[in-house]
Amino acid sequence: MAKKSPLAPAGFPDIPAVPGVRIASASCGLRYKGRKDVFLAALVKGTQVAGVFTQSKTAAAPVHWCRKQAGRGRARALIVNAGNANAFTGLAGEKSLQRTVDKVASVLDVPKNQVFVASTGVIGETLPDGKIAKSLTGLKKSLSPDSWTDAASAIMTTDTFPKGAWRRVKIGETEVTIGGIAKGSGMIAPDMATMLSFVFTDAKIPAGVLQTITARAAERSFNSITVDSDTSTSDTVLVFATGTAKHAEISRPGDAKLRAFRAALEEVMTDLAHLIVRDGEGATKFVTINVTGAKSANAAKKVGLAIANSPLVKTAIAGEDANWGRIVMAVGKSGEEADRDRLSIGIGGIAVADKGMVVKGYKEAPVARHMKGDEIDIDIDLKIGTGAATVWTCDLTHGYISINADYRS
Amino acid sequence: MAKKSPLAPAGFPDIPAVPGVRIASASCGLRYKGRKDVFLAALVKGTQVAGVFTQSKTAAAPVHWCRKQAGRGRARALIVNAGNANAFTGLAGEKSLQRTVDKVASVLDVPKNQVFVASTGVIGETLPDGKIAKSLTGLKKSLSPDSWTDAASAIMTTDTFPKGAWRRVKIGETEVTIGGIAKGSGMIAPDMATMLSFVFTDAKIPAGVLQTITARAAERSFNSITVDSDTSTSDTVLVFATGTAKHAEISRPGDAKLRAFRAALEEVMTDLAHLIVRDGEGATKFVTINVTGAKSANAAKKVGLAIANSPLVKTAIAGEDANWGRIVMAVGKSGEEADRDRLSIGIGGIAVADKGMVVKGYKEAPVARHMKGDEIDIDIDLKIGTGAATVWTCDLTHGYISINADYRS
Numbered sequence: 001m002a003k004k005s006p007l008a009p010a011g012f013p014d015i016p017a018v019p020g021v022r023i024a025s026a027s028c029g030l031r032y033k034g035r036k037d038v039f040l041a042a043l044v045k046g047t048q049v050a051g052v053f054t055q056s057k058t059a060a061a062p063v064h065w066c067r068k069q070a071g072r073g074r075a076r077a078l079i080v081n082a083g084n085a086n087a088f089t090g091l092a093g094e095k096s097l098q099r100t101v102d103k104v105a106s107v108l109d110v111p112k113n114q115v116f117v118a119s120t121g122v123i124g125e126t127l128p129d130g131k132i133a134k135s136l137t138g139l140k141k142s143l144s145p146d147s148w149t150d151a152a153s154a155i156m157t158t159d160t161f162p163k164g165a166w167r168r169v170k171i172g173e174t175e176v177t178i179g180g181i182a183k184g185s186g187m188i189a190p191d192m193a194t195m196l197s198f199v200f201t202d203a204k205i206p207a208g209v210l211q212t213i214t215a216r217a218a219e220r221s222f223n224s225i226t227v228d229s230d231t232s233t234s235d236t237v238l239v240f241a242t243g244t245a246k247h248a249e250i251s252r253p254g255d256a257k258l259r260a261f262r263a264a265l266e267e268v269m270t271d272l273a274h275l276i277v278r279d280g281e282g283a284t285k286f287v288t289i290n291v292t293g294a295k296s297a298n299a300a301k302k303v304g305l306a307i308a309n310s311p312l313v314k315t316a317i318a319g320e321d322a323n324w325g326r327i328v329m330a331v332g333k334s335g336e337e338a339d340r341d342r343l344s345i346g347i348g349g350i351a352v353a354d355k356g357m358v359v360k361g362y363k364e365a366p367v368a369r370h371m372k373g374d375e376i377d378i379d380i381d382l383k384i385g386t387g388a389a390t391v392w393t394c395d396l397t398h399g400y401i402s403i404n405a406d407y408r409s
Numbered sequence: 410m411a412k413k414s415p416l417a418p419a420g421f422p423d424i425p426a427v428p429g430v431r432i433a434s435a436s437c438g439l440r441y442k443g444r445k446d447v448f449l450a451a452l453v454k455g456t457q458v459a460g461v462f463t464q465s466k467t468a469a470a471p472v473h474w475c476r477k478q479a480g481r482g483r484a485r486a487l488i489v490n491a492g493n494a495n496a497f498t499g500l501a502g503e504k505s506l507q508r509t510v511d512k513v514a515s516v517l518d519v520p521k522n523q524v525f526v527a528s529t530g531v532i533g534e535t536l537p538d539g540k541i542a543k544s545l546t547g548l549k550k551s552l553s554p555d556s557w558t559d560a561a562s563a564i565m566t567t568d569t570f571p572k573g574a575w576r577r578v579k580i581g582e583t584e585v586t587i588g589g590i591a592k593g594s595g596m597i598a599p600d601m602a603t604m605l606s607f608v609f610t611d612a613k614i615p616a617g618v619l620q621t622i623t624a625r626a627a628e629r630s631f632n633s634i635t636v637d638s639d640t641s642t643s644d645t646v647l648v649f650a651t652g653t654a655k656h657a658e659i660s661r662p663g664d665a666k667l668r669a670f671r672a673a674l675e676e677v678m679t680d681l682a683h684l685i686v687r688d689g690e691g692a693t694k695f696v697t698i699n700v701t702g703a704k705s706a707n708a709a710k711k712v713g714l715a716i717a718n719s720p721l722v723k724t725a726i727a728g729e730d731a732n733w734g735r736i737v738m739a740v741g742k743s744g745e746e747a748d749r750d751r752l753s754i755g756i757g758g759i760a761v762a763d764k765g766m767v768v769k770g771y772k773e774a775p776v777a778r779h780m781k782g783d784e785i786d787i788d789i790d791l792k793i794g795t796g797a798a799t800v801w802t803c804d805l806t807h808g809y810i811s812i813n814a815d816y817r818s
Contacts (some may be wrong), residue, residue, distance in 0.1 A: 058741030058749040058765075088737055090750060090766035123734030124767050228720040233741050311637040311720070311805075315813035325532030328497055332467030332642050340467040341499060356467075358533050359498035396720075397814065401807050404724035 005185075007278035007286050007374060007394070008161045012152065013167040017145035019202040020044040020242025024142040025154035028135035030128065031083030031121055036154035038132055040139040041078040041198070047242045048207040049075035049116070050214035052222070054235035060087035061097045062117045063234055069113050070377055073207025075240055076110035078198060080155050081132055081185070083121040085194060087233050096129040099307070103133045107140055118236050120157055120183065120194035152181040155196060158403070159185045159279050165271035165369070167264040172257050174247035176203040178264055182272040185227075185279035194234040197222065197272050200280045203261060204243035205250050212253040213262050214239045221269035224301065224391045226308045227280040239265070247289040277392050282399025285317050287376045287392065296385035299336040303380065304391035306334030314396035320371040322364065331380065338382050346379035347371070411812070414594075416687035416695050416783060416803070417570045421561065424575040424588040426554035428653025429453040433551040434472035436564035439537065440492030440530060442512040445563035447541055449548040450487040450607070451517055456651045457616040458484035458525070459623035461631070463644035469496035470506045470525045472643055478522050482616025484649055485519035487607060489564050490541055491592070492530040496642050505538040512542045516549055527645050529566055529592065551589040558795035561590040564605060567812070568594045568688050576673040581666050583656035585612040585686050587673055591681040594636075594688035603643040604632065612670060613652035614659050621662040622671050623648045630678035633710065634798045635717045635807070636689040648674070666669040686801050691808025694726050696785045696801065703796035708745040712789065713800035715743030723805035731773065733762045740789065747791050755788035758778070790798060 021043060025036040051070030053063050069075075079100060086093050097117055105112040119127060152162035166179040184195030204212075218237055250258055278286055289307050294300035306311055310330040316323035331338050341356040348370025351359045370376070373375045376395075430452060434445045460479030462472050478484075488509060495502050506526060514521040528536060561571035575588040593604030614622075627646050659667055687695055698716050703709035716722055719739040725732035733754045740747050750765040757779025760768045779785070785804075 054741075055744070056738070056741030057743070057745070057747040058737050058752070088749065088762065088765050088767075090733060090764055092666040092766070123737070124762070200460055233738050281794070311809070312813060315810055318810070319814035321814075325497060328467050329465070332463075332465030334466070335464070337468070340497065343467070353497070353533070355499055356497050357501070358497075383765055395814075396810065398810050400720070401724055401727070401805065401810055404721060405728035405730075405804075405806065 002158065002160050004160045005279045005283060007277070007283055012083050012149045012162055013166060015146065015148040015164050018177045018179045018200040020047065020244040021200045022143035022145055022241070023151050024139045024144065025147065025150045026135045026139050026142070028131040030131055032080055032380065034114035036150055037082045038135055038139065038145070039080040039151045039154040041200070042143050043076050043240055044242050044244060045076065046204060047075045047240050048073055048210050050207060050211040050239045052215055052218040053408070054232055054236040056233045058233050060085055060119065060234045061093040062119050064088060064238060065097055066116050066118070066236060066238065069116060070238070072113060074114050075116055076114040077104050077108050078116045078238065079104050079132070080118045080196065082157050084119060084125060084127045085121050085123050085234050086119040086127040088128050089124065092126050096127045100129050100132055103136055107136045116238060118196050118234070120155065120196055120234060148179065148181060155181065155183045159183050161279060163272055163275040165268045167268050169260045169264040169288045171203055171245065171247040171261050173254065174245050176201055176245045176247070176266050180268045180272055181355050182276060184276040185281055193278060194232045195222065197237045199239045199265070199268060199270070202242050202245045204245055204247060205241045209250055209253050210239060210241050213258070213265060216256055217269045219267040219272040220266060224236060224389065225273045226275050226393050227277065253404055255258045260358055274392060277394050280394035282397040283394030284397055285374050285376050285395040287317060287378065287394060289378045289391050289393070291380045291382070292388045293382040293384060295337050295385040296387040297389050298387070300387040302336050302390060303334045303338070303382065304388065304389050306330045307378065307380070308393035310390050311396055314393070317376055318395035318397045322347050322352060322367040322371050327378065327380070328353070337384060340383055342383040342384065344381045348377055349366070411567065411569050413569045413693060414688045416692055416712045418684070421558045421571055422573050422575060424555065424557040425586055427586045427588045427609040427651070429468045429650070430454065430609045431552035431554055432556055432560050433548045433553065434559045435544045435548050438618070439490055439540055439697065441623055445559060446491045447544055447548065448489040448560045449552070450609070451552050452485050452649055453651050453653060454485065456480055456484045456649050457614060457619050459481040459616060459620040459648045461624055461627040461646040463641055465642045467642050469494055469528065469643045470502040471528050472645060474510070475525050475645060475647065477523060477798045479647070481522060482523055483523050485523040486513050486517050487525045487647065488513050489527045489605065491564050491566050492563050493528060493534060493536045494530045494532050494643050495528040495536040496532045498533065498535050499592045501535050504739040505536045509541055511539050512545055525647055527605050527643070529564065529605055529643060557588065557590060557740050563589065564592045566592065568592050570688060572580040572684040574677045575801050576677050578669045580612055580654065580656040580670050580672040583654050583672065585610055585656070587677050589677045589681055591685060593685040603641045604631065604685060606646045606678070608674070608677060611654045613656060614650045615656055617677065618659055619648060622667070622674060626675040626678045629675060630682040633798065634682045634686050635714060635802050636686065636799065649744060679739055683801060686803050689803035690812045691806040692803030693785050693806055694785050694804040696726060696787065696803060698787045698789070698800050698802070700789045700791065701797045702791040702793060704746050704794040705796040706798050707767050707796070709796040710797035710800060711745050712740055712743045712747070712791065713798050715739045715751045716787065716789070717800050717802035720805055723769055723802070726785055727806045729777070729803035731756050731761060731780050732777040736787065736789070737762070746793060748793055753792065757786055
């Protein structure tokens with residue numbers, strides 16, 4: 001495994017058990033030696049599910065399956081393997097997926113269309129699903145309420161650390177738990193696809209409501225990060241709500257009783273999204289880009305992503321250069337409405353450019369100090385509207401090139 | 410100056426004089442020492458002009474000026490400086506531009522609105538236009554029909570070699586010349602903006618017709634290349650037709666007499682575009698991506714650019730890895746219609762993947778040999794329509810990071 005990212009957190013959080021969820025992980029030898037590579041979650045009857053998936057037009061077989069079943073809203077099991085993405089394997093991939101679904105359904109005695117599957121790893125190689133099948137009886141036996149570190153570790157590919165987050169929050173007077181894990185470090189490393197995240201809660205939320213609040217939280221978390229602008233063929237976020245908590249009924253996404261839960265779900269997903277950026281390939285800086293004054297929130301996000309995806313901005317940050325000219329360039333290429341002569345830019349909370357030119361009496365020293373840190377803040381005010389958004393990214397370094405170009409040498 | 414790109418051509422072409430065009434270049438000391446940095450072209454009365462400009466929403470002052478004047482279709486002069494882009498300098502930038510226009514108009518005794526201006530170099534610093542003004546009398550004196558190498562060299566910023574191309578072609582029975590120069594090496598290097606190209610011909614073509622054929626040729630040349638996906642705030646292509654050639658009248662873009670000229674203009678612009686890619690920052694491979702079978706030509710181009718702009722595809726090429734999984738990923742992220750299970754991919758003319766999976770009996774050795782060369786060919790057949798397009802790019806290497814991130818150290 002590669003050296004741990006310099007932006008990694010101190011340790012893995014102490015995620016508590018989530019009532020209604022039992023998990024297990026094991027080593028089935030798909031690709032890696034001496035580590036776990038398969039993760040199983042068994043969910044109580046009645047568990048509701050919501051999903052957000054890659055927009056890729058060439059998505060992998062498990063994505064098609066999960067998208068379809070998530071639409072039905074019920075889940076009893078999740079099986080995830082690392083080492084092989086089961087992507088671009090044609091009909092063989094569909095068959096392999098189906099065999100895995102059948103086997104999990106049979107071992108756990110649950111309906112096939114409530115079995116969710118995710119695969120991450122090499123692309124274009126047939127998945128040896130027999131190895132997963134063989135591990136299922138053992139996995140079932142070792143199901144337990146909490147072994148989240150193992151679970152988060154089992155789904156890693158080129159990740160340099162396991163990723164988890166959790167919150168406890170009340171719905172009415174009842175406390176519920178939200179716990180989640182994720183993997184991803186850039187879209188991909190040598191042949192490795194996929195950002196995956198699985199979030200579990202004991203809240204009792206109907207699938208339709210869960211889908212609405214999950215989609216919104218994903219938009220502001222996983223869909224607001226970028227490492228290298230590339231889009232995986234397997235990106236999958238699934239949120240499972242077991243419904244074992246005894247709170248009052250929730251019938252609509254806007255229910256006031258759900259306010260704290262909605263915020264906590266977004267926090268968990270945002271924490272996980274940040275961890276993926278912190279594990280970005282070759283990353284040495286965690287970059288927060290706040291865009292305000294745009295025509296709409298959507299326009300603000302597009303401007304933010306144009307900056308976050310610009311190789312020139314990202315290399316400037318790697319070079320610890322407060323290069324606001326490149327930021328203006330990236331705003332311009334976003335295609336969103338902007339007025340060169342109104343635009344203001346701040347770096348590390350210090351005004352750098354205003355009205356299309358450098359601020360009067362601009363002193364580079366404090367900005368240069370900020371650029372030397374490993375948390376970089378960029379603020380853009382377009383001054384043409386009230387739309388705002390925040391996106392997160394990392395810098396583009398020699399490390400990224402080494403990971404993605406030099407691996408054959 | 411940086412070491413010459415390994416993809417540079419053997420030498421600068423022997424561009425002949427273009428009747429009606431006189432050119433000169435000089436050193437006015439804007440930023441560089443010991444080299445020319447300003448280029449002047451004087452055009453005979455009646456010269457027609459067409460232009461294609463950056464789509465950036467934060468375009469620089471000279472772009473706004475040229476776009477406006479190109480719409481009028483008449484040109485008598487072009488002044489270009491390297492070293493300062495006159496971008497993001499607010500009102501000062503507009504005033505500086507205007508002073509330069511006034512001075513050129515006065516020295517050459519031509520109408521102000523027929524003076525075209527382009528500036529390339531650092532962003533955000535006021536242009537010391539007085540230095541350009543001072544050089545104008547000398548420039549006027551040294552105007553001559555051919556000194557293209559000097560001209561192409563004078564407009565360079567981080568380019569590692571001067572760029573020129575030309576063709577001779579007949580309109581009816583009359584031979585005309587097309588000669589052009591360009592600069593650019595990636596969008597930008599440390600603070601350097603801009604892709605610029607200026608093409609001159611003695612053909613007699615009305616501005617409206619010239620605009621139509623220029624826009625089409627630009628679409629298939631300059632707008633079909635990418636180095637790092639970033640978009641300059643100053644990109645400018647201008648085509649000047651002096652009209653001194655004595656061929657039959659041309660009144661519409663589709664005129665059969667223009668067929669060879671249209672093709673030759675596109676060839677000149679494509680040659681220049683390729684030279685820019687060959688000078689891409691850190692480039693070690695020249696990559697041609699042919700997309701066929703798309704829903705439309707526009708869709709084919711979007712798929713091609715998604716591949717050409719993918720950091721993962723570009724690093725794989727740098728690593729000499731025939732990583733077709735990353736190519737499929739990039740097709741998927743283009744947003745254009747694609748069917749994973751129809752898609753075929755060839756590399757170096759060898760079938761690699763078909764119907765969403767690796768071809769039967771795929772042998773990596775011949776493909777690996779192709780990847781070791783410095784001209785890489787990728788063919789994508791989407792098999793859903795008849796749209797086709799070709800785009801060109803270069804690989805993404807440690808050299809790119811060094812140029813764009815390490816320059817402060």
